[in-house]
Amino acid sequence: MIAGGHRGTRFVFALLLGILCLPAAAANPLREILVCWEDGLKPPYLMLDPSSRPTGIAVDMVDEIFKRRNIKVQHLVHPWKRCLAEVESGEVDLVPNASYREERARYALYSAPLYETHLVLFYTHRRFPEPPKIARIDDLKAFRLGGILGFNYDQYEGKLPIETSARNRRALLRMLEVDRYDFAIEQLEIVRMMEARGEIRLNGIGHTPDPVTPIKTFHVLISKRHPDATQLKIVLDEGIAGLQRDGSSRRIKARYLGSADPRQE
Secondary structure, X not given: OHHHHHHHHHHHHHHHXXXXXXXXXXXXXXXXXXXXXXXXXXXXOEEEOOOOOEEOHHHHHHHHHHHOOOOEEEEEEEOHHHHHHHHHHOOOOEEEEEOOOHHHHHOEEEOOOOEEEEEEEEXXXXXXXXXXXXXXXXXXXXXXXEEEOOOOOHXXXXXXXXXXXXXXXXHHHHHHHOOOOOEEEEEHHHHHHHHHOOOOOOOOEEEEEXXXXXXXXXXXXXXXXXXXXXXXXXXXXXXXXXXXXXXXHHHHHHHHHOOOOOOOO
């Protein structure tokens, strides 16, 4: 009986030792996170540095959140649809820069808003010598609206016909300039940064706030296939709140945007 008891004790001890010696990654699924960024860049929120590494406001915010938790972040850059497919399958853990769509909530959790942008209607002064008065969705029904292929326009609930043949923002604005549209729907901060970087010119182009969604929020998608998706959402939500509370989000934005109000003409 005593010998058997010793064997039982040794077995329990060996079992506990084995558990304690499990690799840290198995014990802590949040030790390293794989993030997929879209290759359709969104300056100043998502850009590439000279070494083709992601940089920008959204990247810096995600990095800072996980740095504070001692969680390593690995960045990938893929086409948007591939990022969505891989967060659905669990091949990647996070996809930032996502606006809300109900279909994505089937396979991903949404973080709190990571950042917000001003959604505006760009127009040419040639078409509208005086600023157009657009106060509600019905005011847009008489006009031709342009958007970008694959972008989310769910906020209009299918009430407006939007031509989305433009492949990118430059093409959208070029089509506006040649009167393909009356209004081009875009995010003000991104277009302003593209102008500052010399990628586009806005001569003769003005803007007015979108009457339905003047401010649009962007989130981080969290794969529901991650073994600790709920905890990962908590880390992100608390991290976003922490960046706002201690002023870090403001400092990160100022690093790229400066102190100017992007809504100014």
